[in-house]
Amino acid sequence: MTTPTDPFPRPGWITLRSRRPAVSFRLDRRAMTIIPLLLVALLLALIISTSQGEYDIPMLDVMRAAVGLETGNPNHALVVRDFRLPRILVALLIGAALGVSGGIIQGVTRNDLADPGLLGVNAGAGVLVVGYLTLVAAPDTTLLPWLALAGGLGAAAIIYGLTRRGGSSPVRLILLGVGLASLGAALINYFITRLEVDSAQRAFVWLTGSVYGSTWADVRLLLVWAGLLIPAAMLMSRQLNAMALGDAAAVGLGVRVEPYRAVLLAAAAGLAAITVTAAGTIAFVGLVAPHLARRLVGPAHEALLPAAALTGSLLLVVADLAARTVIAPTELPIGVTTALIGAPFFAWLLYKRGK
Amino acid sequence: MEGIEAKELTLAYNGTPVIEQLSATIRPGEITALVGPNGCGKSTLLKGLARLLRPRGGTVLLDGHAIHDLPTRELARQLGILPQTPTAPEGLTVYELVAQGRFPHQGLFHQWSAEDEIKTREAITATHLIPFADRPLDTLSGGQRQRAWIALTLAQDTSILLLDEPTTYLDIGHQLEVMELIERLNRERQMTIVLVLHDLNQAARFGRRMIVLKDGAIMADGAPWDVMTREMLAAVFRVQADVIPDPVSGVPICLPYRTLEGSQPSENAAANFLRD
Numbered sequence: 220m221t222t223p224t225d226p227f228p229r230p231g232w233i234t235l236r237s238r239r240p241a242v243s244f245r246l247d248r249r250a251m252t253i254i255p256l257l258l259v260a261l262l263l264a265l266i267i268s269t270s271q272g273e274y275d276i277p278m279l280d281v282m283r284a285a286v287g288l289e290t291g292n293p294n295h296a297l298v299v300r301d302f303r304l305p306r307i308l309v310a311l312l313i314g315a316a317l318g319v320s321g322g323i324i325q326g327v328t329r330n331d332l333a334d335p336g337l338l339g340v341n342a343g344a345g346v347l348v349v350g351y352l353t354l355v356a357a358p359d360t361t362l363l364p365w366l367a368l369a370g371g372l373g374a375a376a377i378i379y380g381l382t383r384r385g386g387s388s389p390v391r392l393i394l395l396g397v398g399l400a401s402l403g404a405a406l407i408n409y410f411i412t413r414l415e416v417d418s419a420q421r422a423f424v425w426l427t428g429s430v431y432g433s434t435w436a437d438v439r440l441l442l443v444w445a446g447l448l449i450p451a452a453m454l455m456s457r458q459l460n461a462m463a464l465g466d467a468a469a470v471g472l473g474v475r476v477e478p479y480r481a482v483l484l485a486a487a488a489g490l491a492a493i494t495v496t497a498a499g500t501i502a503f504v505g506l507v508a509p510h511l512a513r514r515l516v517g518p519a520h521e522a523l524l525p526a527a528a529l530t531g532s533l534l535l536v537v538a539d540l541a542a543r544t545v546i547a548p549t550e551l552p553i554g555v556t557t558a559l560i561g562a563p564f565f566a567w568l569l570y571k572r573g574k
Numbered sequence: 575m576e577g578i579e580a581k582e583l584t585l586a587y588n589g590t591p592v593i594e595q596l597s598a599t600i601r602p603g604e605i606t607a608l609v610g611p612n613g614c615g616k617s618t619l620l621k622g623l624a625r626l627l628r629p630r631g632g633t634v635l636l637d638g639h640a641i642h643d644l645p646t647r648e649l650a651r652q653l654g655i656l657p658q659t660p661t662a663p664e665g666l667t668v669y670e671l672v673a674q675g676r677f678p679h680q681g682l683f684h685q686w687s688a689e690d691e692i693k694t695r696e697a698i699t700a701t702h703l704i705p706f707a708d709r710p711l712d713t714l715s716g717g718q719r720q721r722a723w724i725a726l727t728l729a730q731d732t733s734i735l736l737l738d739e740p741t742t743y744l745d746i747g748h749q750l751e752v753m754e755l756i757e758r759l760n761r762e763r764q765m766t767i768v769l770v771l772h773d774l775n776q777a778a779r780f781g782r783r784m785i786v787l788k789d790g791a792i793m794a795d796g797a798p799w800d801v802m803t804r805e806m807l808a809a810v811f812r813v814q815a816d817v818i819p820d821p822v823s824g825v826p827i828c829l830p831y832r833t834l835e836g837s838q839p840s841e842n843a844a845a846n847f848l849r850d
Contacts, residue, residue: 227698230673241687244683244685244686245686463663467624473649474677
């Protein structure tokens with residue numbers, strides 16, 4: 220079909236077709252170069268980050284220790300495998316989950332300034348966790364992740380339920396999300412004013428987001444959820460692409476907009492909620508990662524979602540490294556370093572849009 | 575070829591009925607123009623025909639089947655829609671946009687068949703967009719962009735096309751370009767086309783049939799010469815106007831002179847009318 224004089228441009232994808240069985244697949248051209256590059260960058264960041272810390276371990280030894288080989292220093296295995304890797308992998312998985320969550324929300328709302336916070340996940344989780352710390356005399360901290368999960372998903376359900384009345388239009392979702400987020404923030408502030416200093420500090424660290432003390436159990440939890448929800452969302456890329464054209468156009472193309480929007484938002488809320496459960500509320504990654512991904516691979520969600528997962532991972536691994544090393548031996552909460560990177564980017568974004 | 579039939583259709587926004595008990599048949603292979611004053615329900619009716627609004631009462635039948643009972647994907651292979659204000663993500667090229675028209679023919683294991691490619695190319699060719707195929711949509715003129723959206727509905731390969739004010743916000747050159755394209759699709763592909771138009775003269779020139787709505791009810795329905803009368807213009811649009819034949823095509827042209835009493839703009843208009 221393609222001849223040298225073909226007046227049509229090469230599409231942004233490579234087609235794989237077979238006659239029997241009659242199947243065809245598209246592979247995004249830009250994604251095919253960018254995603255391997257991001258994977259390499261992520262692997263490098265992972266190794267560098269693991270080698271840095273209270274004392275540095277040569278990178279070669281990091282890799283040896285990670286796969287269980289002897290390095291000549293018995294401490295290496297302990298430090299790499301028990302202390303550093305779990306928290307770095309938690310950061311990586313949280314970044315991926317938030318990146319995809321943000322990518323979905325920006326797609327569904329057709330607003331590239333939307334982020335997972337719009338679903339009320341952070342507000343809901345925060346209110347329950349801080350409320351629990353405030354109102355219960357002897358709080359059981361092992362309950363906090365589950366309270367976060369319940370609060371996050373509960374708030375998302377409330378927002379979606381309120382949005383649905385009269386059709387879940389993206390604008391209503393955004394307005395309700397912003398409204399509920401500030402309501403949550405007010406409640407959280409109120410609770411904190413009533414907390415003892417020690418508990419208030421713990422609440423603050425949780426609210427800022429921290430991967431300190433993450434364990435392999437956290438890694439497994441995130442891996443299971445992200446492993447389910449991210450591929451599930453990616454299977455709906457074509458519907459997301461159609462929804463980007465507006466609800467009416469999407470219906471015209473044959474997309475069942477309401478059910479798909481509900482399922483996609485549920486996936487986004489689940490991804491965000493599980494990150495809050497593991498590390499508290501980490502801001503900006505869900506906003507910034509899909510943006511960077513869009514710059515790199517364009518607007519098609521088949522490429523955008525995996526790229527957002529990887530840019531989110533990369534951002535959080537770097538933010539975690541910064542959190543551990545910038546003012547070592549004291550450690551910053553990872554939410555502080557992501558905000559330090561994310562906030563200026565957000566401002567730049569608004570500035571560019573304004574022009 | 576199928577026609578669309580609205581049967582005692584009632585359509586409402588948030589409980590307020592806009593159209594009540596309306597019945598009309600859209601004949602296959604014709605261009606039907608829906609016209610009427612602002613807020614008359616013409617866009618609402620189009621949305622009802624396009625299954626974008628669920629009827630409060632009555633049904634819309636396509637080939638005898640209620641469209642709200644048909645799987646939306648199946649319907650999308652028979653009926654294409656161009657909404658009033660579709661949006662496209664930044665950076666999406668014309669080719670990529672038009673390719674999305676193939677959505678109802680695709681699936682997880684049929685992402686880009688040979689037919690998808692052929693239909694996409696045909697649609698771009700038919701809308702004269704080959705030189706722009708690789709351009710991001712946001713770099714095109716309004717008329718070219720509208721043609722790209724029409725190309726998307728063409729790639730969808732349907733026999734019916736519903737368009738909501740396809741010429742609004744375009745200058746006259748681009749308006750004509752879009753209307754000529756629509757006329758050509760009807761002539762060459764026998765597509766059934768229903769469009770909402772603001773411009774009565776455009777409706778009379780390109781529509782085989784005009785349906786005039788006011789307050790959610792059909793006030794006139796028929797060939798342009800039967801519909802576009804001084805009386806209709808006075809009763810529906812509250813304007814005093816003449817209707818003359820277009821010197822070239824012979825279709826009726828409306829020449830509006832002034833608003834009539836009871837109309838929105840001013841009481842002066844009514845006073846002037848009385849003085850006359």
